[in-house]
Amino acid sequence: xxxxxxxxxxxxxxxxxxxxxxxxxxxxxxxxxxxxxxxxxxxxxxxxxxxxxxxxxxxxxxxxxxxxxxxxxxxxxxxxxxxxxxxxxxxxxxxxxxxxxxxxxxxxxxxxxxxxxxxxxxxxxxxxxxxxxxxxxxxxxxxxxxxxxx
Amino acid sequence: xxxxxxxxxxxxxxxxxxxxxxxxxxxxxxxxxxxxxxxxxxxxxxxxxxxxxxxxxxxxxxxxxxxxxxxxxxxxxxxxxxxxxxxxxxxxxxxxxxxxxxxxxxxxxxxxxxxxxxxxxxxxxxxxxxxxxxxxxxxxxxxxxxxxxx
Amino acid sequence: xxxxxxxxxxxxxxxxxxxxxxxxxxxxxxxxxxxxxxxxxxxxxxxxxxxxxxxxxxxxxxxxxxxxxxxxxxxxxxxxxxxxxxxxxxxxxxxxxxxxxxxxxxxxxxxxxxxxxxxxxxxxxxxxxxxxxxxxxxxxxxxxxxxxxx
Amino acid sequence: xxxxxxxxxxxxxxxxxxxxxxxxxxxxxxxxxxxxxxxxxxxxxxxxxxxxxxxxxxxxxxxxxxxxxxxxxxxxxxxxxxxxxxxxxxxxxxxxxxxxxxxxxxxxxxxxxxxxxxxxxxxxxxxxxxxxxxxxxxxxxxxxxxxxxx
Numbered sequence: 001x002x003x004x005x006x007x008x009x010x011x012x013x014x015x016x017x018x019x020x021x022x023x024x025x026x027x028x029x030x031x032x033x034x035x036x037x038x039x040x041x042x043x044x045x046x047x048x049x050x051x052x053x054x055x056x057x058x059x060x061x062x063x064x065x066x067x068x069x070x071x072x073x074x075x076x077x078x079x080x081x082x083x084x085x086x087x088x089x090x091x092x093x094x095x096x097x098x099x100x101x102x103x104x105x106x107x108x109x110x111x112x113x114x115x116x117x118x119x120x121x122x123x124x125x126x127x128x129x130x131x132x133x134x135x136x137x138x139x140x141x142x143x144x145x146x147x148x149x150x
Numbered sequence: 151x152x153x154x155x156x157x158x159x160x161x162x163x164x165x166x167x168x169x170x171x172x173x174x175x176x177x178x179x180x181x182x183x184x185x186x187x188x189x190x191x192x193x194x195x196x197x198x199x200x201x202x203x204x205x206x207x208x209x210x211x212x213x214x215x216x217x218x219x220x221x222x223x224x225x226x227x228x229x230x231x232x233x234x235x236x237x238x239x240x241x242x243x244x245x246x247x248x249x250x251x252x253x254x255x256x257x258x259x260x261x262x263x264x265x266x267x268x269x270x271x272x273x274x275x276x277x278x279x280x281x282x283x284x285x286x287x288x289x290x291x292x293x294x295x296x297x298x299x300x
Numbered sequence: 301x302x303x304x305x306x307x308x309x310x311x312x313x314x315x316x317x318x319x320x321x322x323x324x325x326x327x328x329x330x331x332x333x334x335x336x337x338x339x340x341x342x343x344x345x346x347x348x349x350x351x352x353x354x355x356x357x358x359x360x361x362x363x364x365x366x367x368x369x370x371x372x373x374x375x376x377x378x379x380x381x382x383x384x385x386x387x388x389x390x391x392x393x394x395x396x397x398x399x400x401x402x403x404x405x406x407x408x409x410x411x412x413x414x415x416x417x418x419x420x421x422x423x424x425x426x427x428x429x430x431x432x433x434x435x436x437x438x439x440x441x442x443x444x445x446x447x448x449x450x
Numbered sequence: 451x452x453x454x455x456x457x458x459x460x461x462x463x464x465x466x467x468x469x470x471x472x473x474x475x476x477x478x479x480x481x482x483x484x485x486x487x488x489x490x491x492x493x494x495x496x497x498x499x500x501x502x503x504x505x506x507x508x509x510x511x512x513x514x515x516x517x518x519x520x521x522x523x524x525x526x527x528x529x530x531x532x533x534x535x536x537x538x539x540x541x542x543x544x545x546x547x548x549x550x551x552x553x554x555x556x557x558x559x560x561x562x563x564x565x566x567x568x569x570x571x572x573x574x575x576x577x578x579x580x581x582x583x584x585x586x587x588x589x590x591x592x593x594x595x596x597x598x599x600x
Contacts, residue, residue, distance in 0.1 A: 011328070011331075011332055011335070012166060012167065012172075012331060012332075012335060012345065012346065013166060013172050013174060013328045013331060013332075015166050015167035016162060016163060016165050016166065016167070017162065017165035017166070017167065017168075017169045017170075017219075017220055017496065018167075018504060018506070019167045020167075020506075022162075022163050023477060023481075023507040023510060024163060024474045024475070024477040024478050024481075025474070027473060027474040027477060028311070028313045028474050031311075031312060031313060031473075031474075032311055032312075032313075035311070035312060035371075039371075044370075044371060045312065046312065046370050046371070046467065054468060056468070056470075056514070056517070057473040057514050058513065058514055059511070059512070059513050059514070060473060060511065060512055060514075061509070061510065061511030061512070062509070062510055062511070063508065063509050064506070064507050064508055064509070064510075067506070069167075070167055070344075070346050071335075071339075071344060071346070161478070161481075161482055161485070162481060162482075162485060162495065162496065163478045163481060163482075167346065168354060168356070170356075173327060173331075173357040173360060174324045174325070174327040174328050174331075175324070177323060177324040177327060178324050178461070178463045181323075181324075181461075181462060181463060182461055182462075182463075185461070185462060185521075189521075194520075194521060195462065196317065196462070196520050196521070204318060206318070206320075206364070206367070207323040207364050208363065208364055208365075209361070209362070209363050209364070210323060210361065210362055210364075211359070211360065211361030211362075212359070212360055212361070213358065213359050214356070214357050214358055214359070214360075215358075217356070220494075220496050221485075221489075221494060221496070312466060312467065312472075313466060313472050313474060315466050315467035316462060316463060316465050316466065316467070317462065317465035317466070317467065317468075317469045317470075317519075317520055318467075319467045320467075322462075322463050324463060369467075370467055
């Protein structure tokens with residue numbers, strides 16, 4: 001799989017005194033799409049056993065074009081931009097879907113590293129993405145990514 | 151000890167589209183005062199060893215009288231309302247201090263249980279507050295609490 | 301109408317270092333159910349015209365019985381506990397629905413006042429709930445409320 | 451002025467189930483430093499009169515090198531990277547100061563546009579930064595910025 005979409009409705013607590021969604025929430029929305037993508041693969045980002053792998057964020061960015069307001073519905077499209085041995089880079093496109101036509105409001109990127117946590121010391125070390133996960137994920141076609149401007 | 155005060159300045163991300171602090175943040179402010187209280191005792195609420203104790207919240211309430219706005223300074227006064235064998239109840243008074251006179255804006259209560267987490271199973275069980283902690287905490291005098299209306 | 305239900309999946313950003321949903325988020329969940337209830341009536345909590353009414357929170361409380369964790373699905377049931385001339389009191393029951401049987405995890409209350417904002421000065425004054433809203437809302441039957449323990 | 455520093459202590463509610471500060475909070479920390487910078491100039495980011503200017507975010511990014519944990523103290527250094535006619539670009543360096551030596555944990559960038567909101571329609575239009583603000587802000591020296599790797 002190389003893509004996934006979620007749709008959310010903007011909540012009151014996500015707005016700020018400017019009357020729009022606080023920009024930090026776009027990064028929460030990205031993560032929500034990433035976790036939905038993992039569930040769509042039959043996986044969960046958060047395994048509960050002690051020596052399990054984790055996905056710390058190493059880079060995030062977002063370009064904001066239009067504001068989102070309370071009760072807007074926003075579609076967050078995730079595209080796998082790069083699959084490397086030890087990390088994944090996702091691209092995101094945010095679209096407001098309660099307008100006609102649908103409006104693109106933002107684009108972002110998230111790079112995550114694959115790590116394993118030592119069950120005794122808690123120390124994290126970079127590891128190759130386990131094959132059972134890596135085999136389910138592939139980079140999106142060039143055409144989709146270039147359309148996304150990423 | 152039976153009381154503690156913190157002062158915070160309201161942040162932009164804590165406001166909502168009504169132009170005031172979102173009410174959920176008053177509960178974050180309470181907890182911030184609770185953790186400052188523990189630090190004032192030379193303790194931390196979060197021990198990092200596996201069989202350590204924890205303080206899950208069992209009850210929280212707040213009465214909101216006046217709004218807080220961006221860049222207001224708010225004093226959060228914590229009073230120990232009850233110290234029981236296995237739990238603590240805190241009372242809180244919120245005051246806006248960038249006005250003359252200072253204005254009370256809210257009052258709240260937080261009840262927390264003392265638990266121990268099994269290092270193997272992760273199961274939590276209610277335990278007596280350890281003596282080295284219990285000996286540092288006492289209920290505030292009746293006079294202070296009645297003044298606080300709690 | 302006197303009741304409404306929403307279902308949410310717990311998001312990673314809603315958890316804290318104790319591995320469970322931070323308690324302040326239960327208050328965000330309550331509000332989310334309240335706003336969904338208004339949408340179910342064809343209303344919105346947030347009107348955009350200058351002299352519109354608003355619903356500041358005057359009281360909130362919650363009793364926490366069991367923790368919620370990442371990816372748990374939680375049903376939030378709203379019941380209208382009291383409809384007064386100038387305010388509404390809601391009761392909430394939180395249930396974890398990804399377990400069999402479903403588990404109740406928390407109960408809460410939220411009291412909101414109906415206010416009108418002066419379009420010039422911005423000052424808020426308590427007003428009677430407008431008839432077009434009041435006519436759509438009624439208190440839940442005693443039986444439902446007593447079952448809810450509220 | 452071209453730089454400013456704030457120091458914060460990590461709060462419990464800012465951590466997630468991975469035991470570290472949720473990455474979206476680094477963007478809240480950046481904004482907090484930006485607003486402190488404005489206060490240090492005798493300004494506020496949020497004027498309350500109807501035809502006032504605002505500073506919507508147009509771009510944000512962050513590179514995460516080390517995690518922050520509960521009760522860590524973090525210094526956020528703001529440097530003015532670019533002052534343009536209608537926008538400002540800030541660079542940020544995050545350092546954990548409760549370790550010896552101090553550790554750099556993250557770097558970020560925030561680009562904000564200067565806008566004026568029409569008092570009647572609410573429409574926002576890009577405007578030149580007012581002289582009384584622009585005269586107080588200057589780009590940081592090249593040496594500081596290159597040291598910051600931005």
